[in-house]
Amino acid sequence: MDGRTKDATGGRMDAATEAFVAHRNLLFTVAYEMLGSAADAEDVLQETWLRWTGVDLEGVREPRAYLVRTTTRQALTRLRTLRRRKESYVGPWLPEPLLTAPDVAEDVELAESLSMAMLLVLETLAPTERAVFVLREVFDLEYGEIAQAVGKNPDAVRQIAHRARKHVAARRPRDTASPSDTRAALRAFQRAVETGDLQGLLDVLAPDVVLLTDGGGVVRAALAPVVGAGKVADLLGRLSGAVSLHPTRVNGHPALVVSRGGEIDTVVATRIDDGRVTGLYAVRNPEKLSRMTQETLLHR
Known part of the structure; x- marks a missing residue:
């Protein structure tokens, strides 16, 4: 050799x-x-x-x-x-x-x-x-x-x-949800957003849920955290019929891809504790979405 x-x-x-x-x-x-x-x-x-x-x-x-x-x-x-x-x-x-x-x-x-x-x-x-x-x-x-x-x-x-x-x-996140609880909560969340079911959203969101949206000044996004189930549900309820949601896996965890007109609009990662969504991390900045078309190989 x-x-x-x-x-x-x-x-x-x-x-x-x-x-x-x-x-x-x-x-x-x-x-x-x-x-x-x-x-x-x-x-x-x-x-x-x-x-x-x-x-x-x-x-x-x-x-x-x-x-x-x-x-x-x-x-x-x-x-x-x-x-x-x-x-x-x-x-x-x-x-x-x-x-x-x-x-x-x-x-x-x-x-x-x-x-x-x-x-x-x-x-x-x-x-x-x-x-x-x-x-x-x-x-x-x-x-x-x-x-x-x-x-x-x-x-x-x-x-x-x-x-x-x-x-x-x-x-550190408490990470008290089992994989099955996480999948169930994510499915319930997806259904509620897709159908505009306000009560369904309130049922799956924790009372003190926090929504962070990252638009980077490039696309429209909340400039401050949205806190509380009522406020978050009201905001998400407006998406019904305007977008489609697809489950995926982001950074090793279940997440949702929000598409509008066939193009990726937002990637939503979640934090779920005790079967309810406690954190929503919505990345909308187009400059941060390029890694969502092909799997990234990670290793340690």
Whole structure:
């Protein structure tokens, strides 16, 4: 063997390309968990690739660890830029939804970390805290490895991890609904919206339900959270007959795609507790809907 293998088109992949391709889905997942944006995660992967091509592979003992460190550093830099950008974002900011395969849901820990509700909790962490939490709690990296990725010593990383876990635990979604309860609540919610059944909506919505709509200033959306079953039901009840709803799986969880005129209009992720909808996350910004036509491969 000459250290080179054939790619899918019958060409040759060198060792650097082979290693990057082997870990690409993992690297994308790390970047997306840190950024909540597929577009920015792809940019981070491009930057990681450019740096990887300049590395002397003979000096790299563990390509996976090296690539994860590089991706983390690039994501941290991008995350600080994103935080400034979000300060001027029009209306609520929501993560970019990803159409995911059933196998993501089978990895319970990964699916939990990818939920809209959880990603919004991660948004409340400082950049380094988020990186440490993601690498430790989601990807189970050792403290020494994380220390190299974030530029801290292992003892400092342990303290950051403890602080981040405490912060997340206080805000973590309760996740008390079984998969069957979740599916049943989502079906009831879909039927009520499609038929304009106000009482049906009030039955499935929790009294303190919160609806967040992300239009990014590009399309019409509520500029502040809509709180309370009555207000949310009144708003959703107006959609009857104007749109069609289709169940799908977003970020490893059941969700709905709202179509208007045959085009995707909105992606609605839900948070369901005790059989009732407690959170609705409606992404309408067209720039965030490009990942809904093809499944995104995620891995840890």
